Amino acid sequence: MTAPIEEASLSSSRRPTVLPVAPERLPAFGPAVPVVPRSPGRRLLDRVLARPGASALFGLLVVGLFFGLQSPGLLSSGGLATVLDVAAPLGIGAVAVGMLLVAGQFDLSIGVVAVTTSLVTALLVSELGLGIWPALLVSLAAALLIGAVNGLLVVSTGLPSFLVTLATFLVLQGSSLAVASAVAGSSRVTGLAGSSGWDSALAVFGATAQLGDGRFRISLVWWLLATALTTWLLWRTRFGNSVFASGGAGQAARELGVPVARTTVLLFLGTATAGWLIGTLGLVRLGGVQVDPALGAEIEFIVVAVIGGCLLTGGYGSTVGAALGALLYAVAREGILLAGWDPRWFQAFLGLLLLVALLANGLVRSRLRTAPRS
Amino acid sequence: MSTAADTGTTPALELRGVTVRYGSVPALSRVSLALRGGQVLCVLGENGSGKSTLVAVLSGLQRPAEGELLVDGRPVRFRSPQQARACGIATVWQDLAIAPLMSVWRNFFLGAEPTRGTWPFRRLDVGRAEEVTARAMAQVGVTGLDPGQAASALQAGERQSLAIARALHFGARVLVIDEPTAPMTVTQRALVLQSVLAARDSGLAVLFVTHSPQYAHLVGDRFLLLGDGRVAGDLTREDVDVHDLTRLVAGGDELSRLTDSLREAHQRR
Numbered sequence: 001m002t003a004p005i006e007e008a009s010l011s012s013s014r015r016p017t018v019l020p021v022a023p024e025r026l027p028a029f030g031p032a033v034p035v036v037p038r039s040p041g042r043r044l045l046d047r048v049l050a051r052p053g054a055s056a057l058f059g060l061l062v063v064g065l066f067f068g069l070q071s072p073g074l075l076s077s078g079g080l081a082t083v084l085d086v087a088a089p090l091g092i093g094a095v096a097v098g099m100l101l102v103a104g105q106f107d108l109s110i111g112v113v114a115v116t117t118s119l120v121t122a123l124l125v126s127e128l129g130l131g132i133w134p135a136l137l138v139s140l141a142a143a144l145l146i147g148a149v150n151g152l153l154v155v156s157t158g159l160p161s162f163l164v165t166l167a168t169f170l171v172l173q174g175s176s177l178a179v180a181s182a183v184a185g186s187s188r189v190t191g192l193a194g195s196s197g198w199d200s201a202l203a204v205f206g207a208t209a210q211l212g213d214g215r216f217r218i219s220l221v222w223w224l225l226a227t228a229l230t231t232w233l234l235w236r237t238r239f240g241n242s243v244f245a246s247g248g249a250g251q252a253a254r255e256l257g258v259p260v261a262r263t264t265v266l267l268f269l270g271t272a273t274a275g276w277l278i279g280t281l282g283l284v285r286l287g288g289v290q291v292d293p294a295l296g297a298e299i300e301f302i303v304v305a306v307i308g309g310c311l312l313t314g315g316y317g318s319t320v321g322a323a324l325g326a327l328l329y330a331v332a333r334e335g336i337l338l339a340g341w342d343p344r345w346f347q348a349f350l351g352l353l354l355l356v357a358l359l360a361n362g363l364v365r366s367r368l369r370t371a372p373r374s
Numbered sequence: 375m376s377t378a379a380d381t382g383t384t385p386a387l388e389l390r391g392v393t394v395r396y397g398s399v400p401a402l403s404r405v406s407l408a409l410r411g412g413q414v415l416c417v418l419g420e421n422g423s424g425k426s427t428l429v430a431v432l433s434g435l436q437r438p439a440e441g442e443l444l445v446d447g448r449p450v451r452f453r454s455p456q457q458a459r460a461c462g463i464a465t466v467w468q469d470l471a472i473a474p475l476m477s478v479w480r481n482f483f484l485g486a487e488p489t490r491g492t493w494p495f496r497r498l499d500v501g502r503a504e505e506v507t508a509r510a511m512a513q514v515g516v517t518g519l520d521p522g523q524a525a526s527a528l529q530a531g532e533r534q535s536l537a538i539a540r541a542l543h544f545g546a547r548v549l550v551i552d553e554p555t556a557p558m559t560v561t562q563r564a565l566v567l568q569s570v571l572a573a574r575d576s577g578l579a580v581l582f583v584t585h586s587p588q589y590a591h592l593v594g595d596r597f598l599l600l601g602d603g604r605v606a607g608d609l610t611r612e613d614v615d616v617h618d619l620t621r622l623v624a625g626g627d628e629l630s631r632l633t634d635s636l637r638e639a640h641q642r643r
Contacts, residue, residue, distance in 0.1 A: 236497045238487045241476075245484055249473035255435060256471055256485035257456030315475040 052309035053321030055360040059307070059353065060328045067335025074331070074338050081214030083330045088219035089278045090304060091326035095223075095230045096274035098305035098322030100267045102234065104247030104314025105154060105161040107268065109146065109168040111297040113275030116176045117143045118283040119291060122189040123179075131196040140276050146172070147272025151265035169298060180291045190288030205284040219281045223323070226274065230319040239263065248315020303350065304329050307357040328353070384447040386411050386579040387432065387463065387548045392441035394427050394603075401427040402603045404441070409548055409579035414570055416590035417583045418623045419600035425583045426468065428600070429552045432581065433465040434458030445547070456485055464545030466569075468552040470537040474526035479507040481525045482540050510539040514569065531562050538569045549573040553584040567593055587619040599623065 064074075073079045093110050100107050117139040124135035150168055154161045180187050192198065207218040234240040242263040245253035253260050283289050308325030310317030329350065336346045385408035394402040402424045409415055419425050430436035431443070434452030442449050445461050452458045455465075465471075472481050479500075488499040488506075504521040511519050514535045525533065534554065541549055553566060570593045573580050584590050590597060597614065599607035599622055607622060614622070 232497075236500075238489060238496075238498065241480055241484060241487055241498070244476050244480070245473050248475045249471075251469060252467075252471040252473050253484070255433075255455060255465070255467050255469075257434065257454040257459065258485045259454075315473065 051321075052316060052318040053324050054309070055357060056308045056321045056324035056328060059356070060324055060331065063328055063335070063353075064331050067331060067339060071335060071338035071340075074335050077212035077214035079214075079334065079338065081211070081216050083327070083334045084220050085217055086333060087326045087330035088217065088223040089281060090300060090329060091223040091323045092219075092226050092274050092278055092281075093271075093301040094304040094308065094322040094326045095226050095319040096267075096271040097301040098308060098310045098317055098319045099230050099234060099243060100271055101302070101305050101310040101312065102247050102314060102317045103243045103264060103267050104250070105264060105267065106165060106302065107150065107271040108162065108165040108298045108302075109150060109172065110271050110275040110278075110301055112169050112172045112176070113143055113146055113272050114279035114282070115289070115291055116146070116172045116279075117276045118279035118289045119176050119180055119189065121280070121283055122192060122289045123183055125192050125195045126189055127183060132192065132201045133197045135195075136201070136280060139279075140273070143272040143276035144269055147269040148265065150272070151268030154268070155261040155264050176291050187291040188288065190286075192283070193287040201284055205281050217285070219285075222277060222281065223326075226277075227319055227323040230270075234319060239266070243267065244315060246314070300329070303354050306361070307353055309357070309361060311361055325357075383410055385409055385444070386446060387581075388444040388447075389431070390442050390444070392431060392438045392443070394424075394431060394436055395439050400603050402431070402438070405600075405603070405605055406441075407598055407605070407608075409581055411547075411577045411579050412574055413595045414574050414580045414582055414593050415596045415598060416594035417581060417598045417600060418585075418587060418590055418619070419606070420623075423600040424603035425600055426552065427603070429465065429468075429550055429581075429583055432458070432548070432550050433463060459486060459544050462544075462546030463548040463550065464541040464543075465550040466537045466541045466552060466566075468555055470533055470554060472525050472533055472536060474524070476525060477522050478511070478519065478525055478528070478536060479503045479521040481536060482507040482510065482521075482543070486544065506543070507539075510543045511535060513542070514539045514565065531559070531565070534558075534562055535565060538565065542569065542573060545573065545578060548579045548581065550581045551583065553582070553586075563589065587623045588616060591616040591619055 068075045071079075074083070093114075097107055097110060120139040120142050121132070121135045124130045124138055125132055130138075146168065150161070150165055153159065153164045157164075177187060180189065205218065205222075209216050209218075234243060242253070242258045242260070245256075245258045246260045246263050250260060279289075304325040305317070305322040306312060306325070307328060308318070308321030308323065310322060332349055332353070333343075333346050336349065337343055387409040389405055389407050391404045391406055392402055393400060393404055405424070405428065407415065417425055417428060427436060431438055434455040434457055437452070443452070444450065445463075450457075450461065452461075458465075473484065476484070480503075483503050483506075488502050489496045490499045491497055507521040508519065511517075511521075516532050516535045516539075519532070525536065528536065538551075541551070549570075551566065551570060558566075567589060570580050570582050574593075582590065582593065591611075591614075595611055597607070597609045597611075597619060598605060599609070609619075609622075
């Protein structure tokens with residue numbers, strides 16, 4: 001056995017006992033091997049590829065250029081307003097789901113939370129005669145309750161969040177349909193426009209601005225706010241660090257005392273709040289709510305977040321990427337419509353896009369994971 | 375078995391009759407030990423002898439069912455590893471506890487990030503974190519490192535340096551090193567041993583968990599042998615030489631019996 005260090009030098013008797021020790025006073029030691037710098041081009045490529053949203057941005061440019069040439073109406077202010085109108089509610093959900101994906105969890109219930117909470121708001125206003133603002137507060141509380149149930153179930157049982165939120169989805173879907181037809185007589189509740197406080201609610205959740213021949217909705221502002229807030233949380237706060245660690249390295253996070261359970265529950269509260277916001281935006285816009293069963297919409301948030309560069313396995317992703325993914329989705333959908341193609345091609349196109357995104361993510365991941373062995 | 379270093383000073387960290395059970399199976403039963411500043415205690419034992427559980431208790435990950443922990447003579451109860459770290463007890467984990475997809479400085483400060491500003495605008499102090507990380511990494515011999523790069527881009531040895539630099543930064547009283555199970559090169563081993571000695575020389579109490587009696591004997595002042603979750607032996611450097619230690623760790627008589635039978639079989643050929 002070759003000892004790397006001389007034994008004589010190790011058993012030195014010099015042992016000061018001053019406590020506590022400032023780490024700055026520790027002597028430097030260890031193999032002084034300078035890191036070999038990479039070439040500037042390679043470094044730039046690494047940096048670009050390391051951005052989770054890079055592939056979504058690239059895809060957006062390609063798809064935008066393609067449909068912009070196919071149907072020039074897409075890039076007019078009217079076309080742009082339609083695209084952003086489609087992208088905004090999807091994007092609000094996608095940034096919340098994206099953050100949850102970074103923490104390694106799923107939420108299938110966000111769309112149904114939107115429907116359920118707007119139904120709660122509508123019924124409180126139409127049946128009990130509450131003002132719109134108190135009704136919105138109650139439905140927000142209901143959304144947070146659903147989020148808390150999801151989060152606490154996932155944290156306490158350790159069950160896959162995919163299954164837990166699938167169960168939530170089915171329960172809420174069935175009960176909101178049943179409650180709507182039992183109380184209101186149909187799956188549709190309307191006539192909220194006259195309730196007290198409606199004007200101010202319309203200003204906050206339903207305002208529009210005419211620019212050229214396009215009508216831009218305030219949902220766009222909420223979407224940008226949600227993206228900015230989640231980006232700041234994710235990259236610049238301790239909470240964001242916990243999110244990344246919970247998803248990418250659960251064991252390490254526990255060993256270092258990162259509050260994994262608290263972080264997860266908070267993120268489920270976040271997706272539920274996003275669901276409530278989506279529902280409220282739709283409610284105020286339509287002046288009512290239509291309970292409409294659709295499982296496909298639940299997957300879309302996750303699809304969009306993955307297209308935006310979030311790894312399904314957690315630990316990596318960005319909410320800007322998720323927002324870009326939502327925009328890409330909207331551009332493709334409107335582009336196909338305006339180009340006069342059969343709109344059913346859209347789903348096939350979305351699937352293709354998802355596949356490309358998954359492959360691109362896998363590539364990024366393998367680049368990040370590959371570390372030369374010493 | 376009392377040496378000069380034992381008398382007088384209060385131990386930086388002490389365990390008294392600590393028992394940990396997983397279900398009904400005791401992983402540690404009535405383990406007592408004392409760590410003093412400027413001393414290295416090596417914990418040796420086979421797989422499953424309770425070494426990792428001991429590390430988990432010391433670093434606040436596992437709460438003992440019975441017994442107590444004393445820091446500088448005061449009883450404490452750690453609810454999370456963060457509290458242990460706040461008490462100046464830092465750990466180099468067996469798996470190094472590094473999130474591969476996060477940057478080096480995020481890994482360095484994970485769970486104890488420096489912030490500035492007041493809530494709700496409290497945010498990470500990125501500049502300071504990067505600066506401290508670069509300085510701490512330079513102290514363990516990794517220079518010219520970009521703290522913003524992903525930890526997965528580090529070489530195996532650099533990753534180990536990161537884990538050690540982090541523990542040295544946060545460990546003001548006690549350094550717990552659970553030697554990695556992954557195979558190490560001699561250089562990497564040397565880094566671990568050097569960090570043990572650097573910490574000892576600056577007055578920290580060091581608990582070094584290892585499988586290798588040879589390396590333990592190089593740096594250890596005391597040796598705690600664990601077997602089936604119990605303390606099977608508490609020896610000082612004066613009590614044993616490296617051969618005795620090897621024999622004791624490998625199961626003592628069993629190994630010598632094995633050696634004898636193998637030697638016989640060899641001679642018969």
